[in-house]
Amino acid sequence: MIHYGLKGVTAAETRISFIDGAEGKLIYRGYDISEVSKRTFEEAAYLLWYGEWPDAEQLLMLKGKLQKGRELPGHVASLLKSLPREMDLMSVLRTAVSALGSGPPSIEEAIRLTAVVPVMIACRKAWMDNSVLPDSVNHLDHAEHFLYMLFGSMPTETQRRALETYMILTMEHGMNASAFSARVTASTLSDIHSAVTSAIGTMKGPLHGGAPSEVLSFLAEAAESSDMEELIRQKVCRGERLMGFGHRVYKTRDPRAEALKAVLLSEAGDDDWMKLSLKVEEASINILSELKPGRALYTNVEFYAAAIMKSMNMKADLFTPVFTAARITGWTAHILEQEGNNILFRPDAQYVGPWRVPNGHSSQQKKS
Structure with missing residues (x-):
């Protein structure tokens, strides 16, 4: 029996999230999404990466690492400004992430990627708008800093909370197409940047991220x-x-x-x-x-x-990149989980093409 698109096939065990479509439930690490959504982005990200809520010291540590990770390498900044203007933002983002490096999967790299992707988006937007990218304001939390870098002014509390809630709600959603893509790449023991690049390429498709x-x-x-x-x-x-x-x-x-x-x-x-x-x-x-x-x-x-x-006056071309900036937290959690219990993804495919007889003529298609 063929499960087209692998629908209904269970391919891995996970502790990251659980979805009950019939009951309308989404669980992050054992906590209902209604509870998680009332927390901050940093707290929700810590929960996905570490499996538990952070205490005050752990939360401060994560915020510091996210702030440090916002620094955009010079060669990546140059790349973001050199790619053709007609190149869509998701393609730009895919290319820029692959240029970051090739580090092995680690929570440190997960934090860095989560921190720097919003800056990449803001950098490319500023260049496309013929404006200057604002200087980073390190004391701002993740969602607030993202909005500040995008628009060059401090967001209202309504805007900050709305975007933060959206990013928490969309940072993880089970074995979706992009998370699966990331895990397939990670299962080959490739680097975390390649796995995230695979996920971005999948998110770029209109059936997933549009x-x-x-x-x-x-x-x-x-x-x-x-x-x-x-x-x-x-x-x-x-x-x-x-x-x-x-x-x-x-x-x-x-x-x-x-x-x-x-x-x-x-x-x-x-x-x-x-x-x-x-x-x-x-x-x-x-x-x-x-x-x-x-x-x-x-x-x-x-x-x-x-x-x-x-x-927030975001143009439509920002929608999927903002979705990506949120989902990268879940992708990296899946990559880390895959590395911790790795089996190479290698499904079979049923051949339905022609069968050739030795003299080169086609015979009837072999039945299976």
Whole structure:
């Protein structure tokens, strides 16, 4: 029996996270995501890497290492500014990470990669905008520093908390395509930079890392419509997919969406895009229940991520790189776990091509 795309195949044991799609549960190292999302980025990253919450001294140590890791090597900075302007940001990021080096898997390298990738993104953005990359402000925490480097000004508390929550919620999600790609590369005993580069190349694909930009188009369409509810109604009647609703894994509410929504409800204030996302969600669910009784549909994390990023004036080309800056924490946790109990990934494939007889003529395809 062939499991196309390896769907339903268990290929490894993990202590990093657990997903229950039927019940809408996401667990990091034994803790429900609703609890983890209330912590800081640094605390959540420490949990994934070390398997437990940090005490005050351990947290201070991690913050110091993240701050030190923000230094962008000169040759990488030059590379970020020398690649063609038409090269998309994910391709630039993939190339820049591979230029960092070839160190073996270690928590030290995991911390360094997590710290420097946001700076890479900000450096490339500044060059593309013909502006100057701000000087690093070391006392800022991870998410706040990322926003400062991107835009050159201190973010509001709402922006800081919204981005931090998003990054915590998306830093890990089981054996997803990019995490699997990282583990396959790590299983060959390759270096951590190569494994992360593999993951970035996988994240770059629109079937994995591009969802928030599609949600943004839907929200923009709703914002410009004179009758938002009628717009949604027509989409449902035509059988169009409502972007930001539904998930391949979760058959009920996406717990990450619920946690992010909680932040929006408490922090949205007068932000038009955040308020719009709440209105579109309510209208979509009501209209769907009216037109298709018995069919439940829930928002996924990308739905609110798009609203948050738009509220910060992020352009669509930043969405997947920001997702990557968050997910690199989970990737490196998987790489370290793979190294700790390594078996080379080497699945079989069923040959379905022609079979040649000795005289060079084709025979009927061999049945298996």
